[in-house]
Amino acid sequence: MVRVGRGKRRYLLFHLTTEGGRPEAWRVEKAVYEAYKKLFGVKGLSEAELAWISYEENSGFGILRCSHRAVARVRTALTLIDELDGRKARICTVRVSGTGKTLKKTLSQMKSS
Numbered sequence: 001m002v003r004v005g006r007g008k009r010r011y012l013l014f015h016l017t018t019e020g021g022r023p024e025a026w027r028v029e030k031a032v033y034e035a036y037k038k039l040f041g042v043k044g045l046s047e048a049e050l051a052w053i054s055y056e057e058n059s060g061f062g063i064l065r066c067s068h069r070a071v072a073r074v075r076t077a078l079t080l081i082d083e084l085d086g087r088k089a090r091i092c093t094v095r096v097s098g099t100g101k102t103l104k105k106t107l108s109q110m111k112s113s
């Protein structure tokens with residue numbers, strides 16, 4: 001029997017800025033998945049192994065997980081999101097890491113300063 005590894009994963013810390021108020025987490029998640037699917041198709045979406053880890057509506061920071069081979073494509077999809085709920089929006093990647101723990105630590109440091 002041949003064992004298949006789960007592959008290497010990367011975690012992306014992103015920040016969302018919008019005009020007006022911040023949209024709900026499920027709307028941001030849907031926009032990210034739709035932008036990626038629009039650019040790279042359903043096959044690309046499955047190969048990216050994109051997973052929503054967390055999003056804080058009050059601060060606008062969130063964490064995504066993806067395959068290490070899809071980091072550049074995920075970053076591209078995030079930058080192409082320019083509207084959420086009819087309001088201008090911008091998503092920037094703050095940091096990429098090999099562990100979610102490191103990003104959570106970075107996020108807590110950013111909040112305290």
